[in-house]
Amino acid sequence: QVQLVESGGGLVQPGGSLRLSCAASGSIFSINAMGWYRQAPGKQRELVAVIKRGGSINYADSVKGRFAISRDNAKNTVYLQMNILKPEDTAVYYCYADLISSGTWSTNYWGQGTPVTVSS
Numbered sequence: 001q002v003q004l005v006e007s008g009g010g011l012v013q014p015g016g017s018l019r020l021s022c023a024a025s026g027s028i029f030s031i032n033a034m035g036w037y038r039q040a041p042g043k044q045r046e047l048v049a050v051i052k053r054g055g056s057i058n059y060a061d062s063v064k065g066r067f068a069i070s071r072d073n074a075k076n077t078v079y080l081q082m083n084i085l086k087p088e089d090t091a092v093y094y095c096y097a098d099l100i101s102s103g104t105w106s107t108n109y110w111g112q113g114t115p116v117t118v119s120s
Helices: none
Strands: 002-007 010-012 018-026 030-039 046-052 057-059 067-072 077-082 091-100 107-110 114-118
Touching (some): 002 091, 018 030, 018 091, 018 114, 046 067, 046 077
Antiparallel strands (some): 018 077, 030 091, 091 107, 091 114
């Protein structure tokens, strides 16, 4: 069984910063990618950032220059450093992983979500 556990969400003022963490645990053979999605009320879940096994990174246009994704491979952990936060960043942030647990094919896994509220 694979589990993704997020932490670091909360309430922050506009212009502030938060760092989200997500640790993957369980039966993991290899990780192809880990990243973050977010979903605001009434909106579709969207990709925020992803880092792939080779180290390549992609960001949503809305967060480029403000957010930074990183990972600690030894801990199967991915981080999202969020700077210059805006009210429109308010959402539930979900960790995801594309990984191989058992068998030969990769599968997507999701964390429970951690809420981020940007408000004065």
